[in-house]
Amino acid sequence: MARLLITGGAGFIGSHTCVVLLQAGHELVVIDNFHNSCPEACRRVERLTGRTLVLEQADVRDGPRLNSVFDRHGRFDGVIHFAGLKAVGESVKEPLLYWHVNVCGSRTLLQAMAAHGCRTLVFSSSATLYGNPDSNPIAETAPIRPVNPYGQSKAAVERMSRDVAESQPGCKGWRLACLRYFNPVGAHPSGEIGEAPQGIPDNLFPFISQVAMGERSSLDVFGGDWPTPDGSGVRDYIHVMDLAAGHCVTLEHLLDGQPQLLTLNLGSGCGTSVLQALAAFERVVGRSIPHRIVARRPGDVAMTVADPGRAAAVLGWQTERTLAEMCADGWHWQQRNPLGFG
Numbered sequence: 001m002a003r004l005l006i007t008g009g010a011g012f013i014g015s016h017t018c019v020v021l022l023q024a025g026h027e028l029v030v031i032d033n034f035h036n037s038c039p040e041a042c043r044r045v046e047r048l049t050g051r052t053l054v055l056e057q058a059d060v061r062d063g064p065r066l067n068s069v070f071d072r073h074g075r076f077d078g079v080i081h082f083a084g085l086k087a088v089g090e091s092v093k094e095p096l097l098y099w100h101v102n103v104c105g106s107r108t109l110l111q112a113m114a115a116h117g118c119r120t121l122v123f124s125s126s127a128t129l130y131g132n133p134d135s136n137p138i139a140e141t142a143p144i145r146p147v148n149p150y151g152q153s154k155a156a157v158e159r160m161s162r163d164v165a166e167s168q169p170g171c172k173g174w175r176l177a178c179l180r181y182f183n184p185v186g187a188h189p190s191g192e193i194g195e196a197p198q199g200i201p202d203n204l205f206p207f208i209s210q211v212a213m214g215e216r217s218s219l220d221v222f223g224g225d226w227p228t229p230d231g232s233g234v235r236d237y238i239h240v241m242d243l244a245a246g247h248c249v250t251l252e253h254l255l256d257g258q259p260q261l262l263t264l265n266l267g268s269g270c271g272t273s274v275l276q277a278l279a280a281f282e283r284v285v286g287r288s289i290p291h292r293i294v295a296r297r298p299g300d301v302a303m304t305v306a307d308p309g310r311a312a313a314v315l316g317w318q319t320e321r322t323l324a325e326m327c328a329d330g331w332h333w334q335q336r337n338p339l340g341f342g
């Protein structure tokens with residue numbers, strides 16, 4: 001059992017990870033500023049697991065507040081850092097905001113950790129930092145070439161983590177992991193927690209769900225002329241519960257191991273096109289979902305698929321849930337919670 005601080009634990013990936021961590025017996029203090037999340041997610045995590053967690057409103061940019069969290073809750077064995085902004089389009093319009101929240105927030109957190117003798121951190125990175133890859137599947141050794149400020153901010157925090165880890169021989173006692181997520185989708189199979197985007201969803205699965213619910217009239221498929229088998233964009237979708245399990249095993253691996261910096265892809269290794277994802281969703285819903293093929297979305301790439309071999313070798317972790325389960329669980333959540341947590 002470990003005592004853990006979870007930043008952004010009320011958000012989509014954070015809340016699912018809290019379920020897995022509580023079920024594994026860990027004790028959690030969650031901080032969140034509720035910018036894109038709400039406390040109800042954590043209440044539902046408690047109901048689902050039959051366990052309690054401590055939840056506090058706090059912003060990772062607020063150093064005195066972070067220090068007070070560390071002071072009041074005693075020693076943490078480790079931190080999982082989800083808190084941050086994640087909308088690619090918004091990051092292009094508001095780059096300074098992304099650098100402030102994602103980069104300065106991470107720096108403030110690392111500083112508070114160092115001041116309190118906590119040197120184990122799992123960081124939410126992203127496959128977005130590979131940009132337009134030279135080839136697929138993408139290994140962790142591929143060049144880092146982010147094409148938007150969101151990706152730049154993730155690359156900067158990875159760089160900062162490396163500097164911290166290398167700041168003295170022997171990693172100065174730091175145990176750090178940067179987890180590069182591919183495309184997380186789906187929801188907890190109970191339908192109690194899931195993704196609750198505000199406004200018009202940017203991402204494919206929430207958009208398909210809302211069209212299937214009749215909240216939106218049609219899905220725009222961005223591009224039918226990509227150099228892919230059916231012309232639509234290919235991604236590596238990963239069930240959020242598999243991703244959550246990946247965090248739990250990473251954290252336990254770090255706590256059991258030597259000081260180190262670990263960089264891992266978390267993906268399935270399988271590519272799915274937009275049209276294949278849509279067809280899978282239609283099979284779950286039992287009817288066709290209106291869509292039309294439109295121009296490519298600026299900034300998109302044809303294909304990103306993970307090489308998940310390192311995570312399998314180091315952690316013994318691999319994805320278990322299928323595309324059909326991603327669709328079924330996401331649809332279940334959407335039907336039970338048409339207004340999200342509100």
Ligand code: UFG
Pocket residue numbers: 086087088126127128129181182183184202203204205207219220221222223232233234235274297300304
């Ligand atoms: N797409 C559509 N229509 C939509 C939305 C998306 O056709 O309405 C297509 C996109 O063009 C792309 C695929 O669906 O081919 C997936 O798009 P998403 O917006 O769901 O996801 P992205 O791959 O663009 O990016 C996501 C997250 C990033 C993260 C990245 C990791 O938004 O934050 O995955 O690979 F970094």
